[in-house]
Structures are given as structure tokens and as C-alpha cells.
Amino acid sequence: MKVRIEWIYKTKRGAEMDFFSEEVPAAQALLFAEDMERTGRLKQVTFVDRFDSSWTVKELKGYLKGIETEPHNVSVYFDGGYDRDTKSSGLGCVIYYEQNGKSYRLRRNAATTGLESNNEAEYAAMHLGLQELDLLGVHHLPVRFIGDSQVVINHLNGEWPVIEQDLTGWADRIEGKLSKLGIQAEYELVPRKMNGEADRLATQGLNGIEIQAVIELVKD
Structure with missing residues (x-):
């Protein structure tokens, strides 16, 4: 499954801006999101699939874990x-x-x-x-x-x-x-x-x- 990442970035002074990525494989999207979270500047992140369904980090982790043993x-x-x-x-x-x-x-x-x-x-x-x-x-x-x-x-x-x-x-x-x-x-x-x-x-x-x-x- 491919998803795009939608996130809100917050600066040290409190300014915020919305960002959107291109579609990437779900595992890669999760890797980038977790890396951005470690900066402490990520206010909110959502993953959106091709059918416009939204996923949280927890939901996407669960999905990827669940399909590991299945095709x-x-x-x-x-x-x-x-x-x-x-x-x-x-x-x-x-x-x-x-x-x-x-x-x-x-x-x-x-x-x-x-x-x-x-x-x-x-x-x-x-x-x-x-x-x-x-x-x-x-x-x-x-x-x-x-x-x-x-x-x-x-x-x-x-x-x-x-x-x-x-x-x-x-x-x-x-x-x-x-x-x-x-x-x-x-x-x-x-x-x-x-x-x-x-x-x-x-x-x-x-x-x-x-x-x-x-x-x-x-x-x-």
C-alpha cells in the first residue's frame, strides 16, 4: 500500500505550516514520520491512502504488523x-x-x-x-x-x-x-x-x- 504523509510542522516560536508528501510505500512513510517526530517539531501527522482513508501512526503500525505474514x-x-x-x-x-x-x-x-x-x-x-x-x-x-x-x-x-x-x-x-x-x-x-x-x-x-x-x- 502507498500513502502520502500530511503533517503540521511547528517552529520553536510557535509558527505552524502544513506539508504534504508524494505517495510512498507505507513502511517508508512510517519511517520518515517517526524520524520527524523525534525532532519534537511535529505537531500532527496523518497518512492518507489512495482511497482517501486516513491512518494514524498507531493504525499504520498495526496494519503493517498484521500483513507481515500474509501476501x-x-x-x-x-x-x-x-x-x-x-x-x-x-x-x-x-x-x-x-x-x-x-x-x-x-x-x-x-x-x-x-x-x-x-x-x-x-x-x-x-x-x-x-x-x-x-x-x-x-x-x-x-x-x-x-x-x-x-x-x-x-x-x-x-x-x-x-x-x-x-x-x-x-x-x-x-x-x-x-x-x-x-x-x-x-x-x-x-x-x-x-x-x-x-x-x-x-x-x-x-x-x-x-x-x-x-x-x-x-x-x-
Whole structure:
């Protein structure tokens, strides 16, 4: 989770001024706030998340402590591929997350039939990612969903209305799953070249190559 810091600074002579930071990871925000508190000049500090919810220092500490052993700082890349000739689809998702002080990457793909368009395949790929989040035990957390489908991203973030009946069903299914898991979804549209991992997984799914793997990411 990312938050911005809002604080009131007080000088020795009693003058006060409000300050606001850019969004930073919650743990980093807490570190800076505690450091500023030690100066004795910090009159008040509040953390505000992307959903405009306010957190005190105590509340943010409790939140960070509570999620240490659960998957958090989750990002989901998704992509769907569709073959018009065979009406078969390949779905791919890549999930990055942290748990117990370590970073992980989960890769998963699937092949499916019965879809009617590439847009449906894109929705199905995001739904696959949600199913994997459920299996991981991700719940009541903000999650970034990243894809190169303008249709899916703009539908789900409310920029575009969902008109097509087949896509309405997918959008409703995804919103229902998000609500069930308590996930606060954040959507990001990226160019296809920045979604290469999920795209490759979708293509491999179309070609009948099944992949399901989790690895720990070790920093150099």
C-alpha cells in the first residue's frame, strides 16, 4: 500500500505550516514520520491512502504488523490471447507480492474454449489472476491490476461504459469476486511491451504449454 504523509510542522516560536508528501510505500512513510517526530517539531501527522482513508501512526503500525505474514504489496499483470479460427483462448497472469520479508513472483496460464472475442479473453485472464489471489489468501488489501487492454481497464475503472452483454457478465463476475475478497482494485493501462510476461504466458497457453510456478525474487 502507498500513502502520502500530511503533517503540521511547528517552529520553536510557535509558527505552524502544513506539508504534504508524494505517495510512498507505507513502511517508508512510517519511517520518515517517526524520524520527524523525534525532532519534537511535529505537531500532527496523518497518512492518507489512495482511497482517501486516513491512518494514524498507531493504525499504520498495526496494519503493517498484521500483513507481515500474509501476501501484500500485490501487483497483477494479465493478458489474454484469442484465435479466431479455432475459437480457443490462452490466458496469462503474473503476480508479484511480498510475504515474510521476501519478494515473490507467481506465473500462471490456462487454455480455454467457448469465448467469442479477444476482449473476453482479456477479461478471463484477469479473472484467472483473481482466482490465484484467492488461493494465495489475498484479501482486504489494495491490489494493482496491470494490463494492455484498453477495454478491460477502462471498463473497470469507470472510464468507459460496458455495453456488450457478454462483457457485462465478465465485469459483474470480476466486481463480485473483488467484493468477496475485500480487494481495493487499482487499474493501470500499459503498452503491450510492458506486459510481455503475461503476453508470453497467454501465447504459451494457446499453444498448449501449461505453466504454474512461484519463485522467490532475490535482489543482487
